[in-house]
Each structure stands twice: as C-alpha cells, then as structure tokens.
Amino acid sequence: MSKTYAIGIDMGNTTTSIGIVDTQGNVINKSSISSDYQNITEYIDAIYDHLSALIAQQGEVKNIKGIGLASSESNYFTGCVEFAPDHKWNGNTPITQILTKKLHLPITLTNNANAAAMGEMEYGIAQGMKDFILLSLDNEVSRGTVANGEIVYGHKIFTGKSGHINVHNDRGRACKCGKKDCLEAYCSTDGIVATTLELLASSKEDSILRNIPQNELAFENVYEALLKEDKLAKEVYHFTADLLGQLLSDLVAYSSPRAFILSGKVAKSNEFFRQAINESFEANVLKIYSGKTKILTSNIEDSDAVILGASLLAWNPKLIDA
Ligand SMILES: [Zn+2]
Incomplete structure (x- = not known):
C-alpha cells in the first residue's frame, strides 16, 4: 500500500x-x-x-x-x-x-x-498545551493564538497581525505598513538592525559592529556580536526584550495563556534574550499573572x-x- x-x-x-x-x-x-x-x-x-x-x-x-x-x-x-x-x-x-x-x-x-x-501544538514545545500564544519574530512579527486547543481566527479577518500593534515607545520609528512605532518596527530582524544603527550613532560604546559599514549591517552581524558578548549588541537585545516583555504583560490578560512561545530568527537559540523578556514581563505584568505564564523558545527548526x-x-x- x-x-x-x-x-x-x-x-x-x-x-x-x-x-x-x-x-x-x-x-x-x-x-x-x-x-x-x-x-x-x-x-x-x-x-x-x-x-x-x-x-x-x-x-x-x-x-x-x-x-x-x-x-x-x-x-x-x-x-x-x-x-x-x-x-x-x-x-x-x-x-x-x-x-x-x-x-x-x-x-x-x-x-x-x-x-x-499548529506545528508547535502537534509536534513541538506546545504539545499537550491548550492555551498558548506563539509570537513569530522574524523579518516580520506575527502572532498565533490557541485557546481551548483551537486556533483563534476571529471574525473572518486576521487575528495574527500583532506586528502592527503599537509598542510602549514613542520614538516615532516608521513601519513599512505606514504607521509609526509598530512592534515590527522594533522586534523584527530589520527592527534589530534599526535599533543597532541608532545606538551606534547615539553612544560611544566600543563595539565590533563599528567595523561593519552601516549600509551593510545585517541582523546576522548583530546576533553574532551578541554571541561574542558585545556590550552594544547586548544593549540592543535588552531594549528589544523590554518592549516585548511589556507587550506580553498586556497580551496575557486577553487569553491567559499557559505559555508564550517565541519563534523566528530574533528568538532563535537566544537564552539571554528569553531571560531578559521574562524579567521585563514579570516587572510589568499584573500580579495575579506573575509566575504563572512561561516564556519558551520554539524547539522546531524555524x-x-x-x-x-x-x-x-x-x-x-x-x-x-x-
Ligand atoms: Zn506597522
């Protein structure tokens, strides 16, 4: 057969x-x-x-x-x-x-x-979970919400466009959707690069990233610098983690998920980042949710x-x- x-x-x-x-x-x-x-x-x-x-x-x-x-x-x-x-x-x-x-x-x-x-629920880190929110942090930012074991689709329209909700920030950074200060403008791969360029311009911190021409700087350079414990790269990730932790502290009230699962290049294999998000989340979340929601990183290849x-x-x- x-x-x-x-x-x-x-x-x-x-x-x-x-x-x-x-x-x-x-x-x-x-x-x-x-x-x-x-x-x-x-x-x-x-x-x-x-x-x-x-x-x-x-x-x-x-x-x-x-x-x-x-x-x-x-x-x-x-x-x-x-x-x-x-x-x-x-x-x-x-x-x-x-x-x-x-x-x-x-x-x-x-x-x-x-x-x-759906992939995480069936084959990955969300196996056995009925309530979780997946946040995909890549060259775009989007969200998949599972409640009572079902994907939340909403009323015939998109529920996953979380990349274009406003973050707790007023830098006025433009997003490709036409709005300003969207989550994606900060927490996508391009957002990480934009934050790095801002920090390189505004600080005098020594960094291996200063050896790369600014118009050639890519997300991968920042990630590699982070792995080498570069202080400026760590600052970039810390800033991004703060924004994400604040966002998750808001999102938790919508569906009270058992876990947030982070996937995509920005989240990949980055324990420092996950911990920093968790610290920001715990600092901002309503106390009734404190310690009850895990922040995990996907274990499936992206x-x-x-x-x-x-x-x-x-x-x-x-x-x-x-
Ligand atoms: Zn946007």
Missing part, C-alpha cells in the same frame, strides 16, 4: 519554503525559492516548478493528500492573500484558487504564525514549524467557507 503525504508551504516575505511531510510529521524533503517575483503568475509558476521537481526527486511520493499554504497576510476564510506590502504583487490575491487550478490539489491557506502554532503546521491543514482541509 503506497504512503500518503502532505505538502506544507511557508510563503515568507523573502523566502518560500516547501516541504513534503509524511503522516508522522517528518519533513522528508524540503527546499526553498525566493519570494521576490514581479507578479503573482510568475510566483505561482515558480512554486509549481519547484514543487514538481521536489516530488519527482522524492520518487516514491505519488499520493499527495493536499497542500497547506501559510502566508502572513492571508485570510483563512477566503483563501486570499490580502495586503502584502513586502511583495511586488501586493493586493487582494485569490491564491488558493489560482494554485488549485494549477496543481489540481485541495489547498488551504492560513496565517504563517497560526501555522507555526521554517519547519510553519511547514509542519501548514501540512496539518492538508490532512484536515478547511471546513468553513467564506
């Missing part, structure tokens, strides 16, 4: 990761392409070509149950990607409809933070959490129509 597989696709802002997943939740083959295409047709063609090659490479894969697609600006209920400011094809796009015609497979779309939350969570939608396709 031939095995059945699901496809999980993580449509990130810069990279699209595609994985073939078996019934046990093993990503048996995966690969990625750029997300940078001039129009949606070119992008879909690229996904199709890449997926076909991936399936052909994995010769035994014949039975594909379906595809779960995750994108930050997606509407689970309509199957459309809406308001995608990072993509050149920004605009309301019926991506499941277009892909279904091309691939002839059932396709379900969700927010990528919701997909990551892109795999989204791929795995998206693949769960392929096993259990959307039942709610718009």
Whole structure:
C-alpha cells in the first residue's frame, strides 16, 4: 500500500519554503525559492516548478493528500492573500484558487504564525498545551493564538497581525505598513538592525559592529556580536526584550495563556534574550499573572514549524467557507 503525504508551504516575505511531510510529521524533503517575483503568475509558476521537481526527486511520493499554504497576510476564510506590502504583487490575491487550478490539489491557506502554532501544538514545545500564544519574530512579527486547543481566527479577518500593534515607545520609528512605532518596527530582524544603527550613532560604546559599514549591517552581524558578548549588541537585545516583555504583560490578560512561545530568527537559540523578556514581563505584568505564564523558545527548526503546521491543514482541509 503506497504512503500518503502532505505538502506544507511557508510563503515568507523573502523566502518560500516547501516541504513534503509524511503522516508522522517528518519533513522528508524540503527546499526553498525566493519570494521576490514581479507578479503573482510568475510566483505561482515558480512554486509549481519547484514543487514538481521536489516530488519527482522524492520518487516514491505519488499520493499527495493536499497542500497547506501559510502566508502572513492571508485570510483563512477566503483563501486570499490580502495586503502584502513586502511583495511586488501586493493586493487582494485569490491564491488558493489560482494554485488549485494549477496543481489540481485541495489547498488551504492560513496565517504563517497560526501555522507555526499548529506545528508547535502537534509536534513541538506546545504539545499537550491548550492555551498558548506563539509570537513569530522574524523579518516580520506575527502572532498565533490557541485557546481551548483551537486556533483563534476571529471574525473572518486576521487575528495574527500583532506586528502592527503599537509598542510602549514613542520614538516615532516608521513601519513599512505606514504607521509609526509598530512592534515590527522594533522586534523584527530589520527592527534589530534599526535599533543597532541608532545606538551606534547615539553612544560611544566600543563595539565590533563599528567595523561593519552601516549600509551593510545585517541582523546576522548583530546576533553574532551578541554571541561574542558585545556590550552594544547586548544593549540592543535588552531594549528589544523590554518592549516585548511589556507587550506580553498586556497580551496575557486577553487569553491567559499557559505559555508564550517565541519563534523566528530574533528568538532563535537566544537564552539571554528569553531571560531578559521574562524579567521585563514579570516587572510589568499584573500580579495575579506573575509566575504563572512561561516564556519558551520554539524547539522546531524555524521554517519547519510553519511547514509542519501548514501540512496539518492538508490532512484536515478547511471546513468553513467564506
Ligand atoms: Zn506597522
């Protein structure tokens, strides 16, 4: 009897990761392409070509149950990607409809933070949890909320756009959405770089980051400097952790989660950062919540959490129509 597989696709802002997943939740083959295409047709063609090659490479894969697609600006209920400011094809796009015609497979779309939350609940650090909030801190910031064991989708619209809520800060830093002082402007990879540049300009602190031309400074440089105990890099992470701790101290009152799970490049393997967020959280949270909510870091490889969570939608396709 031939095995059945699901496809999980993580449509990130810069990279699209595609994985073939078996019934046990093993990503048996995966690969990625750029997300940078001039129009949606070119992008879909690229996904199709890449997926076909991936399936052909994995010769035994014949039975594909379906595809779960995750994108930050997606509407689970309509199957459309809406308001995608990072993509050149920004605009309301019926991506499941277009892909279904091309691939002839059932396709379900969700927010990528919701997909990551599903992946964590089924295969990762949130196994056994029924109430938690996942915060994805990458080149964008988004949130997946699980309450009573179910993803919170809200009323036919996005619940995960936490990257664009205001933080406790009034620096007036511009966000790519057009607002100012959004969480994403501070706690994404670009936000970390922006804070670093501000600190390099405003302080005289010696730092290995001063050896890098400012227009070439990347998130990875700041992270590597942090691992080398660079004082200025630590200050950047401390500032970011303070903002996040304050945010989580507000969020905890909405759904009283058992844990916050941090994922994405900014959170990855960074115990110093996690502890600093916890300190800020405990300093700001209402006392009835103090000590009752854990702040954890994802233990699934970053892109795999989204791929795995998206693949769960392929096993259990959307039942709610718009
Ligand atoms: Zn914003």
